[in-house]
Amino acid sequence: MLDFSFFTGEVFRGYILQGLYFSLALTAVSTLGGTVFGTVLALMRLSGKGFLAWPATVYVNGMRSIPLLMVLLWFFLLVPFIIGRPIGAELTAVITFIAFEAAYFSEIVRAGIQSIARGQIFAGQALGMSYGQNMRLVILPQAFRNMTPVFLTQTIILFQDTSLVYIITAHDLLHGFTVAGNNLSHPRESFILAAVFYFVICFSLSWAVKKLQAKIAIIR
């Protein structure tokens, strides 16, 4: 009933590879961008200054209470409207993911910073460090290390979420599989193969994270 013989190396190179590349690139870029903006948001929320903390809180909670799919549609509608010309599904996906993931990463960074003992901050201040120096040299390096496992887990979820850009017809891994399935008239087998692909990638990544977590736990 199922016939996977259509899936050859040629089909893989022709349909899947480009999508796989885009999914991985989107994951990498939005992890990086999300971390940078997420750290800024987390620092704003922890600054204790209302005019900084408030907008960041509203942004983070707002992003977290609407579905990613809805955010994708928003950006797909708004970005061309604001800059006056369409920018394509791929670029929309990148902007959306950075904006969306920043909210999630900011919560991870915030938890990471809050996990640092207060004495560390006082120690930095006692050494005469400025706020910036203290954050950069004492707090953030420790915070990033503490949050590494959660951070990597979120990256795996982010990789899974990139499949959603299929909806705005960006050419990602899932899109590659569905196009291959439709063109070669094996859509069902193609969906199964897509599931296997994602599973293998995510399973090995989460296995690696588990190993790393065990390692970090011993060092500490």
Add this chain to the structure above:
Amino acid sequence: MALDWQVFCQDTIDKTVVKGCFGTGGATGTQTYLDWLLQAWGQTIIVAGLSLIVALVVGAIIGTIRTLPDNPWLARIGNWWVELFRNIPLLVQIFLWYHVVPVLIPAFAKTPKLALVVFGLGLFTSARVAEQLRAGIQALPRGQRYAGMALGFTTLQYYRYVLLPMAFRIIIPPLTSEAMNIFKNSSVAFAVSITELTFFAQQAGEETARGIEIYMAVTVLYVISAFAINRIMAFIEKRSRVPGLVASTGGGGH
């Protein structure tokens, strides 16, 4: 740009503004975008609610069997279940349920499409619920288990009367985020043409060329829903607090 909220009072077919904003309904009656929006919200609630039930029931079973003593095979099956459903993107799983399962398994051939999506979303979330319940059971002091055994309870009994009631109560906070997630994740049903909120947003936004107003309304409904779930779960959390734990003391003091 001026916002035009009248779009919600428009009839969905001839685009004339209906007085009172609600159509007459029924088979021959009229339907406004406001009617459609509320219907779509209903669909979202149905999909999310049914999926949550599936997720809780299946997640409770899987989470429990992963902690059973002297039964490595059941625990292994539970672990496989969690790995399988956690490592495939939700959208791919929905596609599998919608396009592949009805063809491969004849028993599902006549299942309504909505039910297939509910299975997809429910089982996806069940893996996460199972993971939390396992953590919850393992977080309980060993003494609880031994106390149950010492009372002469069978394994089934001490799970039923001692471990599960405790575990479920301490995992309510993560379950709250899961319940909110399931509501947001139900938006993926849009990909297989379930007429829920996101589907409405996209469709009505295109039909009326008033995307911003439509998306705003839908976004507000999502936010309201998330907040409502949060409040309901906070209420349950408050009522089911375990006396004597840190969480049960509330805001400081004795």
